[in-house]
Amino acid sequence: LAKTTQPISMDSYEGQEVNITCSHNNIATNDYITWYQQFPSQGPRFIIQGYKTKVTNEVASLFIPADRKSSTLSLPRVSLSDTAVYYCLVVLYGGATNKLIFGTGTLLAVQP
Amino acid sequence: EAGVAQSPRYKIIEKRQSVAFWCNPISGHATLYWYQQILGQGPKLLIQFQNNGVVDDSQLPKDRFSAERLKGVDSTLKIQPAKLEDSAVYLCASSGRVAANEQFFGPGTRLTVL
Numbered sequence: 395l396a397k398t399t400q401p402i403s404m405d406s407y408e409g410q411e412v413n414i415t416c417s418h419n420n421i422a423t424n425d426y427i428t429w430y431q432q433f434p435s436q437g438p439r440f441i442i443q444g445y446k447t448k449v450t451n452e453v454a455s456l457f458i459p460a461d462r463k464s465s466t467l468s469l470p471r472v473s474l475s476d477t478a479v480y481y482c483l484v485v486l487y488g489g490a491t492n493k494l495i496f497g498t499g500t501l502l503a504v505q506p
Numbered sequence: 507e508a509g510v511a512q513s514p515r516y517k518i519i520e521k522r523q524s525v526a527f528w529c530n531p532i533s534g535h536a537t538l539y540w541y542q543q544i545l546g547q548g549p550k551l552l553i554q555f556q557n558n559g560v561v562d563d564s565q566l567p568k569d570r571f572s573a574e575r576l577k578g579v580d581s582t583l584k585i586q587p588a589k590l591e592d593s594a595v596y597l598c599a600s601s602g603r604v605a606a607n608e609q610f611f612g613p614g615t616r617l618t619v620l
Contacts, residue, residue, distance in 0.1 A: 437510070437597050498547060
């Protein structure tokens with residue numbers, strides 16, 4: 395069963411680029427990697443998803459190396475409102491059964 | 507578009523009591539998930555429904571937890587009897603596809619067991 399690990403916390407300043415890495419050894423060949431953002435007292439919110447190489451949307455980029463044993467969420471020019479917990483999510487496809495495994499989360503603190 | 511609705515938002519019970527949580531997913535979403543999130547941890551999947559059928563309930567403590575999704579729309583998660591370690595936020599999410607791509611989460615129900 396694939397497991398994920400993330401740094402517990404990270405600090406940054408407004409306007410900086412932040413990179414959060416998730417390690418997921420033993421990921422199955424057909425796993426997607428998804429990232430979510432969670433604010434206190436709210437449910438997680440989808441940020442981005444990818445399978446390999448690089449994916450970019452309007453809020454973030456996701457980098458996945460060829461061996462797919464890790465992934466890096468990149469947030470460009472963070473602001474105070476980006477202070478939140480960020481989770482990676484590994485999806486295992488096993489026929490009709492999906493195994494969803496969230497990481498322990500990374501608390502990003504953005505300071506002025 | 508309305509989001510995922512959950513109720514109640516907060517619940518306090520004593521151990522050995524019973525409790526039920528309700529979830530209304532986004533209209534048209536066939537896949538529904540229940541997660542348990544203990545303070546300081548990532549969400550843990552308890553059960554996944556596809557319409558009204560169970561796709562995965564391998565992490566659901568079936569001796570005390572039960573869930574149903576009648577008619578493939580709303581869902582109820584029940585705990586009977588509750589233990590102290592069940593104190594957590596219970597999150598409901600829905601997705602428009604079987605593949606767990608973009609999930610939409612509700613605000614959660616915070617359960618405290620005394």
